[in-house]
Amino acid sequence: MAGEYNQEIPLTKAAAIFTAAAAVVVILCIAIGEAFFWDRYDTIDPVDKDIAYYSRISAEQPDNDNALVELGWRYYRKGNFQEAVKALEKAAELNRSNVAAHFNLALSYKEMGLLGKAEEEFNRVITLEEDHKLVPFYMGKMYLEQRRYDDAIKHLQRAVQLDPVSADGHYLLGSAYAAKGHNEEALAAFERCLQLAPGHEEARAAANGLE
Numbered sequence: 001m002a003g004e005y006n007q008e009i010p011l012t013k014a015a016a017i018f019t020a021a022a023a024v025v026v027i028l029c030i031a032i033g034e035a036f037f038w039d040r041y042d043t044i045d046p047v048d049k050d051i052a053y054y055s056r057i058s059a060e061q062p063d064n065d066n067a068l069v070e071l072g073w074r075y076y077r078k079g080n081f082q083e084a085v086k087a088l089e090k091a092a093e094l095n096r097s098n099v100a101a102h103f104n105l106a107l108s109y110k111e112m113g114l115l116g117k118a119e120e121e122f123n124r125v126i127t128l129e130e131d132h133k134l135v136p137f138y139m140g141k142m143y144l145e146q147r148r149y150d151d152a153i154k155h156l157q158r159a160v161q162l163d164p165v166s167a168d169g170h171y172l173l174g175s176a177y178a179a180k181g182h183n184e185e186a187l188a189a190f191e192r193c194l195q196l197a198p199g200h201e202e203a204r205a206a207a208n209g210l211e
Contacts, residue, residue, distance in 0.1 A: 050074045058087070065094040069101050076108055084108040099128050103135065110142055118142065133162045137169055144176050152176040167197035174206060183210050 054071035061067060072087035085108045091101035106121035119142075125135050140156035143149070156173035160166060174189030190207035193200050 047074050047077050051078070063094060065091040065098050065101060068094070069098060069104065072101070072108070073104050076104060076111075081108045081111045085112070097128060099125055099132070102128070103132070106135075107138065110138070115142060115146065131162060133159070136162065137166065137172075140169075140176070141172055144172055144179075147179070149176050149179045153180070165196055167193045167200055167203070170196065171200060171203045171206070174203065178206065178210065186210060 051071065051074045054067050054074065057064060057067040058071055068087045068091035072084045072091060075081070075084035075087060085105065088101050088105040088108060091098055092105055095101065102121045102124045106118045106125065109115070109118035109121060119139070122135050122139050125132050136155040136158040140152045140154075140159055143152035143155060153173065153176045156169060156176055159169040160173055163169060170189045170193040174186045174193065177183075177186035177189060187207055187210045190203045190210070193203040194207065197203070
């Protein structure tokens with residue numbers, strides 16, 4: 001009717017509204033999809049993410065010994081010692097002076113029960129870095145587990161010399177002394193451990209057993 005407001009929406013305007021609505025729907029779908037993707041990605045173990053990352057770096061840069069060390073360490077943390085050894089042996093081959101490669105390789109060999117190889121790698125680390133704090137600790141622990149008590153005492157004495165505030169170092173040293181029947185030295189080591197870590201229940205029980 002002439003003079004009345006036409007309530008019909010022009011075709012071009014309707015098309016524009018439809019296009020805008022469709023765009024909003026698409027944006028929402030993308031946002032929801034991205035949220036789902038990242039939520040799913042965030043459920044992946046961070047160590048697995050690192051393994052994927054350093055595997056890619058090692059593939060792209062085959063002569064990068066540090067990337068191989070990082071990869072080997074992540075495999076070690078996952079308990080996949082065979083893959084750890086594979087990466088770390090290659091890193092050590094690429095760079096004979098890479099302390100971390102030899103040290104982590106020693107730890108991996110130890111976990112696999114290859115104690116002779118572990119000992120060799122620990123000694124290589126000492127050759128490269130005489131005052132490496134962790135090597136005498138782990139060597140002493142390994143010898144203690146093998147009941148090589150004299151060797152354990154020698155290395156654990158060195159461990160607490162390099163790291164005097166290592167409660168576990170003093171505890172293991174006390175355990176080696178106790179195994180040899182050196183109760184006075186053992187008690188002193190256990191008491192030092194408890195001074196550093198009053199909640200160290202193993203040291204407390206061991207000390208009480210000697211008193």
